[in-house]
Every structure is written in C-alpha cells, then in structure tokens.
Amino acid sequence: MFFREKRLERQLQSEVQYHLDRTAQSYIAQGMDPAEAHRRARLEFGGATQIQEDLRDVHSPRWLADLRQDLIYAARTLRRSPGFLACAVLTLALGIGANTAIFSLIDAVMLQPLPVRDPSGLIQIARLSKTGDSRAVSYPLFEYFRDRLSSISGAFAEMSIVNTITLGGVEENVYGDAVTSQYYSVLGLTPAAGRLLGPGDETAPVAVISYAFWQRRFGLDPAAVGKTFVADRTVLTIVGVEPPGFSSIAHGRTSDFTVPLFMTEQINGGSSEWRQHWDMNFLAMMARLKPGVTVDRASAEVYALFVPWRNSTYAAIQSAFTRNLFLKEQAAALPAAAGLNGLRYEFFEPLAVLMCIVALVLLLACANLSGLLLARAASRQREISIRRALGAGNGRLTRQYLAESLLLAVCGAAVGFALAQWFSRALIAMMANGDQLDLSVSPDWRILAFTGAISLIACILAGLAPGLNAGKGNVNPALKQVRSGGHRRLGRALVVAQLGISMTLLIGASLFIRTLVKLYNVDTGIRTEGVFLFNLSTKTPFAPARALEIESAIVGRLQSMPGVVAGSAAAMPPIAGGLWDQRVQIEGYVIHPGEDDTVAFNAIAPKYFGVTGTPLLLGRDFNERDVAGSPPVAIVSQLFVRSFFGGQPPLGRHVTSANVRYEIVGVAGDAKYGGLRAPMSKTMYIPMLQRVGARPTGYTYFARVAGGDPMRLAPLMERAVPEVDPALRMRTPQTYADAIDQSTLNERMMATLGGFFGLLALIVASLGIFGIMAFQVSRRINELGVRMALGATRGNIVILVLREVAMLLIPGCLAGCMAAVCLTRFAKSMLFEVTPTDPAAFSLAAVALAVATLAAGFLPALRASRTDPMTALRHE
Amino acid sequence: MASDKSDLLQGTLDMLVLKIVALEPVHGYGIAQRIQQISREVLQVQQGSLYPALHRLEKRGWLRADWRESETGREAKFYSLTRLGRTQLEAETANWDRLAGAVALILKTVE
Numbered sequence: 001m002f003f004r005e006k007r008l009e010r011q012l013q014s015e016v017q018y019h020l021d022r023t024a025q026s027y028i029a030q031g032m033d034p035a036e037a038h039r040r041a042r043l044e045f046g047g048a049t050q051i052q053e054d055l056r057d058v059h060s061p062r063w064l065a066d067l068r069q070d071l072i073y074a075a076r077t078l079r080r081s082p083g084f085l086a087c088a089v090l091t092l093a094l095g096i097g098a099n100t101a102i103f104s105l106i107d108a109v110m111l112q113p114l115p116v117r118d119p120s121g122l123i124q125i126a127r128l129s130k131t132g133d134s135r136a137v138s139y140p141l142f143e144y145f146r147d148r149l150s151s152i153s154g155a156f157a158e159m160s161i162v163n164t165i166t167l168g169g170v171e172e173n174v175y176g177d178a179v180t181s182q183y184y185s186v187l188g189l190t191p192a193a194g195r196l197l198g199p200g201d202e203t204a205p206v207a208v209i210s211y212a213f214w215q216r217r218f219g220l221d222p223a224a225v226g227k228t229f230v231a232d233r234t235v236l237t238i239v240g241v242e243p244p245g246f247s248s249i250a251h252g253r254t255s256d257f258t259v260p261l262f263m264t265e266q267i268n269g270g271s272s273e274w275r276q277h278w279d280m281n282f283l284a285m286m287a288r289l290k291p292g293v294t295v296d297r298a299s300a301e302v303y304a305l306f307v308p309w310r311n312s313t314y315a316a317i318q319s320a321f322t323r324n325l326f327l328k329e330q331a332a333a334l335p336a337a338a339g340l341n342g343l344r345y346e347f348f349e350p351l352a353v354l355m356c357i358v359a360l361v362l363l364l365a366c367a368n369l370s371g372l373l374l375a376r377a378a379s380r381q382r383e384i385s386i387r388r389a390l391g392a393g394n395g396r397l398t399r400q401y402l403a404e405s406l407l408l409a410v411c412g413a414a415v416g417f418a419l420a421q422w423f424s425r426a427l428i429a430m431m432a433n434g435d436q437l438d439l440s441v442s443p444d445w446r447i448l449a450f451t452g453a454i455s456l457i458a459c460i461l462a463g464l465a466p467g468l469n470a471g472k473g474n475v476n477p478a479l480k481q482v483r484s485g486g487h488r489r490l491g492r493a494l495v496v497a498q499l500g501i502s503m504t505l506l507i508g509a510s511l512f513i514r515t516l517v518k519l520y521n522v523d524t525g526i527r528t529e530g531v532f533l534f535n536l537s538t539k540t541p542f543a544p545a546r547a548l549e550i551e552s553a554i555v556g557r558l559q560s561m562p563g564v565v566a567g568s569a570a571a572m573p574p575i576a577g578g579l580w581d582q583r584v585q586i587e588g589y590v591i592h593p594g595e596d597d598t599v600a601f602n603a604i605a606p607k608y609f610g611v612t613g614t615p616l617l618l619g620r621d622f623n624e625r626d627v628a629g630s631p632p633v634a635i636v637s638q639l640f641v642r643s644f645f646g647g648q649p650p651l652g653r654h655v656t657s658a659n660v661r662y663e664i665v666g667v668a669g670d671a672k673y674g675g676l677r678a679p680m681s682k683t684m685y686i687p688m689l690q691r692v693g694a695r696p697t698g699y700t701y702f703a704r705v706a707g708g709d710p711m712r713l714a715p716l717m718e719r720a721v722p723e724v725d726p727a728l729r730m731r732t733p734q735t736y737a738d739a740i741d742q743s744t745l746n747e748r749m750m751a752t753l754g755g756f757f758g759l760l761a762l763i764v765a766s767l768g769i770f771g772i773m774a775f776q777v778s779r780r781i782n783e784l785g786v787r788m789a790l791g792a793t794r795g796n797i798v799i800l801v802l803r804e805v806a807m808l809l810i811p812g813c814l815a816g817c818m819a820a821v822c823l824t825r826f827a828k829s830m831l832f833e834v835t836p837t838d839p840a841a842f843s844l845a846a847v848a849l850a851v852a853t854l855a856a857g858f859l860p861a862l863r864a865s866r867t868d869p870m871t872a873l874r875h876e
Numbered sequence: 877m878a879s880d881k882s883d884l885l886q887g888t889l890d891m892l893v894l895k896i897v898a899l900e901p902v903h904g905y906g907i908a909q910r911i912q913q914i915s916r917e918v919l920q921v922q923q924g925s926l927y928p929a930l931h932r933l934e935k936r937g938w939l940r941a942d943w944r945e946s947e948t949g950r951e952a953k954f955y956s957l958t959r960l961g962r963t964q965l966e967a968e969t970a971n972w973d974r975l976a977g978a979v980a981l982i983l984k985t986v987e
Contacts (some may be wrong), residue, residue: 011943015904015953016927022905022948023923046924054928058935 012055020045066396070403078407084376085408088369092412092458094760095365097419098358100451104424105431106351107446108251108439110344113337115245117188123295124336125155125285125302127329134334134341136281139274141309142180145285148305151298155287156183158249161264164537164729165257167217167229173537173731174213175436176231176257177248178264184208186288187249194225194240203262207236211244213256231259232539234267247438249286250340254438268541278313284340287333299333306331319583321596347431350746353827354753357508361757362458364501368764369462371494373405375775377466378491398464405463413455417443420451430752433745465490491772496812498768499849502761503816504823506845509751509758511824511834514841516751518833519744525671525680526574527613531736532710533573533702534717540727542696548628548689550696550725555605557720558703561713566610567703569688571603574612576700576739578674579683587654589644599640600673600681601657603699605688609668611704619651619666626687633690634662637683638670644682655684662686675743677832696728702736710735750830762848765812766856769805773860777801784864785872794865801864805857813846820845889929891972894957894965897939901956903946904930930955938964 558567938961
C-alpha cells in the first residue's frame, strides 16, 4: 500500500516533468533563454502543485487521504501527551468494557443459538402462568401435544437430574439429563463417538456422555463406548458421546450424561405414577417446527389444543379456589433457538437494568472525555488559530478533533474489550453463586459488532462538542492571545452533565443498597446466626420403616455433636425453600366461596423451633411419641390462628387434610418461607415421624450451635452420616447465613455492581470538578490577586471558589434527580420496601455527591487562597 | 475539487482526448500539442488540467497507459484507447452531434 503510493507519486512527477521539459525545449529551439523557457513552460502548465493534488484525488479520494493525514497527525499529537492519552483511554475503556461485559452476558443468556442443527426451527411448548412465565408440563400433557400437534415434525421432553455416579471407583456428583427418545433426532445432533439415544432405548440401561465428560474422564479414548458406570445404584452402559460444544438445551446448564426418561424410575427408585398424573409438572418440552411453519401458527395450535384438555382435566380438581386458578392457565409455543427460557427469566431484569447502568457509565465517560478534549483544545488554541490562518476550514478542524477521538475510541475499545473478558467472567462467577454456570462469553460477531458500535458512538459523542466548538473560534483574538469564553460555557455544561449522570447512578446505587439492607433487616421470625445445615444423598432407596429410622438417627447424631444446642430436621427450612400447599377443612370454620382453602405445610422433627428461634407461643412441641400410628398432631402458625380462629382458643381443634384428621397441639410464631421477600403464610407443621413414605433425602438437617463457626460440624457430620447407613452421604453443608445469601443473589449483585458504578461515577465527577476548578483558578489569578490586594481574606477566596462548585453542583443534582425519577421506576419490581423515588435514597446520593465534589473543589480553592497578591498581579 | 466539476467544457475535453488518442498511442505532451494545433484560437485549455482528465479516463478504463521510449529517447507515459474507450467515444460523438444539431436548429429558428 505504502510502496504503491510512493511509486504512483514518482510516476506522476516524471509525467508532469516530461511535459514541462518538452515545452521548455520547444521554446529553447525558438531561441529563448533556457531559464525563461522553463519559467514560461511552468506558467502555461498552471499551478503544478494544484495539478498534482488533483491527480492524487483521481487515484485516492481526497477524504481518504485527509483521514490518513488526520490520523497520523492525531497519533503524533497524542503521543506527545501520554498523561492525557492514558487518562482518556482508561476512561473510555471502563465505559466500553462495562458495556461489552454486560452485553456478552445478555448474549450468552438470551441471544446465542444452541449448537444444534437449524436452531431457529426449535420451539419450547409450555404452560403459561398469569404473568407469562413458562412452566413445565406433565408427562400426559407432553404425550397429548406430541401426538396431536400438526405443525411439528418431532418433540421431546426433558428433565435435568443430578446423581452420584461411580466410575472407575471414583464417586462424583454429576448433572445430567433424562430425555424421551426423539431428543437427539429433534435437535439434529451427530455423535462424536458411538451412537446417540433413539427409539428402542426407552427402558434400556444406557447413557450418552457429553464431550466434556469424555475428555475429562476418558481423555477422548474411543474405548469409553461400551464401558459402564453406576448412577446411584443402576448400572448404565455408555453407548455414545455427544458432539463437542453441546452440553444441554438451556444456556448455563451443564449436563454430563443423558439417559432415557423412564430410566429415572430405576435410578432414583421412584414409582411410575408420574406417567399418568397430569398434575406432576416437571418436564421441559421442546419440538421442531415443520418446514415453513411459523412459531405463531404453532403457538395458536398449541393453545387451541390446550383449552379442551385443560377444561376436561382440571374439572376434576376438588378445591374451587385451586380449580379456578388452574382454569386460567394458558399454553403456547415459544421460540427456543437459544434454548429453554429458565435463565432468561431469572436474569433478564437484572441484566436489563445493568445494561441501563453501564450505558449511563459510558455516557459519563464520554462527557468526561469531551471535557478533557475541550481543555486540551483550550491549551492548543494558538496551534488551531495558526492552522486556521493557513486556511484550514471548520470542517477540517472538526475532522481533526474527530480523528483524535476516533483514535482514542479505538484504543479504548481494545483495552475495554480485554477488561470486558475479565469482568464478564467475574460476573458469571457471581451469578453462579457457588454452583455450576456454564456460559460462553467468548467473543462472537454480535459482541464484536456491539463493541464497535458503542465505540463509534462514544467517539462521536466525545469528539463532537470540542470539534464544533473549534469551528466557532475567530482567528485574530486567539492569535493575539486574547481569551474568549466560548468553551468555558461548554466546559461547564459538560461538568454539569457529568454531575447529573453521576447523581442518577448514585441514586440507583443507593436504591439497590437500601433494598438489600431492608431485606436483611426484614422480620423473618427466625434467628439465622449460628445454624449449620446440610442435606443427604443416598445410593439406595429405603423401605418406609427404615427411612424413618434413618431420619431420627441422623437427627440424634446431630444432637450429640459437641456444642449443639438443638438439632432437628425439616422438609423445608425457613427462608431458603418454599413450602407445599395442601387443601384443608377446619373444624369450626366455614371457608367462604372464593377463599383460598389451602395452607402451607411443613414436616418437622422435634426441637425445630429451638433451632430456628421461632417462639412456640402456645401448647407443646412435637416429641418422640408423635410417631406413625399415634394420633396425628399439628402445630400451626400465628397467622393461621388469626385467619381461621380469630380470638378463639386454637388448641384441641382439628384440621383435616388429605383424609387425615390432625389435632392442633401448639401455636408457633410466624416465619418466612420461600425467600426474604415472600409474605408470611398460614403455616401448618406436621411431625416428620408421622409422615410415612418420605425419603431421608427429602429433608434438610440443621442444628443450632453455641458460639464459634457452625461449619466446624461439617467434617464431624461427614464422618457420622455413613455410620448411620453406609449408603448415605452428606451433601451441601453450609451455614444458614450462606443459604440466605444464596436466595438474595440478584439483590446482592445489583447492590454490589450499582455501588461499584456509583463509586466510579463519584470519582469521575470529582475529577471533572477538580479539573475545571483548577483551570478556572489559574485563569482568574489576576482577579483573585486584585481581590486579595483589596482586602479579601483567605476564607473569602475559598468560599468564592466553592460557590462556583455549588453553581455546578446544584443544576447537576437537579438534572440527575429528574433523570432518576424517569428511570428508577423501571427497576421497581427489583426493589424491596423502597419506592423508586425514595427520599432517603435521593438525599443520600445528593449528600455523597456534594461531599465529594466540594472536597474536589476544595484543593483548587485552597491554592487560590494561598495566592500571593503581588505575584498574581504581575502574572501577566 | 476537480472531479466534482462536470461542466460542458470538461465533457468536451474528455471527448477531444479520446478522439486524439484514437488515432495512435500518444503521451500527454503530444495530446496537449494536438489540442492546441487543432483549436488554438477556440479552446483555451490550461495544459496542466489535461493530466487529471487523462488519469480519470485511465481509471475508468477508457484509456490504457504504458511507459515507453518517446521520440526524444526519454521514457514517457503513452496513452492508447481501449475497446471500452472506443465505444464511449462513439457514444459521446453521437451525443455531441445531436446536441450541436439541436442548438443550431434553435439558433436558426429564433432568427
């Protein structure tokens, strides 16, 4: 490219030279003096330089050559001020990096297509809740749709499973999939080795492993096909390996082995009743559209088929309240090119809000950079004036500024892109919350295009203001070093914009932080500190009598541990899990039509309330005599009593549910289930030991520990659990505080990131204030000198400068508040006991901003007050 | 910028250049000489402006250029007409004739 241009230039010159020489020679031949002849030739030829310019234009368009020149010039000037360069690139890199990182997460969760054949032809078929969330289907509903839908060419049902598998003597907890026979044919996958599952495998003890698992456990050895492993207690034969890159049909979910759906009955030792029950909704259903069929048409067919099924099936529901709820259900086909919708629902809102936050951060970075460029322009005014005097047009000067910001944007994008890689990985670790989250954020074309686009926008936003401002300058005053105030106004406007954006970000941050604080201060009805809890896994199912024995033996072992104040177990520990609902009839209370006749159930071991710290207000706790065969008893919550008995004494009354008549023997305080945000529920506790048929793995075991780290029980119980039964293992040991932290993932993420970006904004805004005030002080040094000579005290000068800061701060704060009022209501559902216009959050943000900016303005103010009047007056 | 102006004169210059080159391969100086010889009194072409025109025509594929030895023994850039250039010349000549005829007709009628 460069050499070609050099050659072209040489040829142009020699062509023109030839012409000139020939013309001159012809004059010499006519007897003219050689010098005069050459002069005449040049004269006739016209402006040689202009012609050469025109010639160059023919070969490469003017703007391209100019752009090159502009860029080279920009690079040269930028290299001369490395401090500015570093500052500008870092500012942009933060903005671009944050945006790219959040976008890559959105891409990974929502946009990336599944690595299967023609992913756009895949749909998910789901029941829809009132709010439009997709819900799992039951096996009968799956069969109903699969056999009747005419718009699909195939369908499969899938559930994710987790099992302890033993391979080559090593025990490992592994996530997997249980699928129906068309799974691989609908997805259109080809095996990396062996074969995939298909028709005929429905009840065969076979498994397909993932490529990643093949690599990890077999080192890609083809001999893996035909090997066996034990999943819990079922021996499965590996028949094939999935292609590389594929893991599961939902982004973020790892699946290392895939088995036929019906095999789960053997693996998990369950019954096969789920095949007939319409109310056991636990399957994800996906299908492939016939060629040419749209998702909308398929969805219409799904709905049309669902209505008669729903009306006939749900008519059997006895409770009028529940029946009415179910009869409102809908069903639809959803586009599933990017897989199942699970992760999308979980993270869509936080990611959307985060995207807005980082967009503001980018805007802030642009305003900041714009201010920096403007300040640079001020110090380069003489250079600009000279260029203008030499004939550079407004457009050309503006382009020069844009070239500089383009160069900065390219550098910023490169650094930002690298930052984004690190940042998105950190975010995924945060989202995974200690679990596995298998998301690919490696750059694809969407991410590259996004980064390119926002960098270009940043470049234009940051470069335009100083560029346009340059166009307004007049040649003369600047050359004569007379100072004009044009860009001072623009500079102030930019600082106000920075303050406004920072204010908005700070308000957002304080809303999310206050939400988190409120959540952790909410009255849960339990004491969470000093509690250790764990679950069990087993390799064998137990007979009902043995299961009960094991359950009480584990609780017994827990209670005998050193330092344990109380040990117990529950089907659902408070906060972390949700309870199950059961219909009830209550002695002495008539449920009026339309009233919810279900209450929340929990099965608990004795001393449960001793562990949770929930007070037992009336009656007695369960004890070792409340076992299978003894009269069924129950403890109810305060809200239960208030709702059904009013002021009447509750003890001794009876509640009937699922044909069992329970006598109320106690009343406990209210406690929260299903998360910190959930309201208190009407709760009924039944004794674990009267609940025959439940499995030991269905309970969470926990203990209150007197002093010290509750986790010290973990290694002790790890050893104790297999002693109760060799098939048992301890799973997921954690403290209660950790369990609660897991339920507040989104809130913690928003508070952390919101706080981080708010702090960043605060720093950027302070730097902006510091910059402009230092600049102002250095400009007004004469005036300050005069003031001091006339008797102004140091304090007067400091106040004078700080008043200037306030003049910027107040409009900035107001603008930020107004923007926040418009924006924060979109995050309303993510807040807790805080309104989007929470006055406390707004004041908090304002105070933080005021303190930071006044502190930033104080340094220049101090310097101004230390001015020696004589020096200042002689300054110019 | 020269390439943006496309007035009558420029179009005419292009046509003249094509016409001259159509006879035999010739260098820029030669073309300038011929234009001056043919129309010294009528067309005042600044010699330098010939070159951007030549390069433009070359770029469009109407002229081909190669460096060879000229009559003075020095290397010069010779231009010759391409097949595309010949078609263009014919089209432009026809166009010019029509235009000239129309102008002549108007002038006659108005008289």
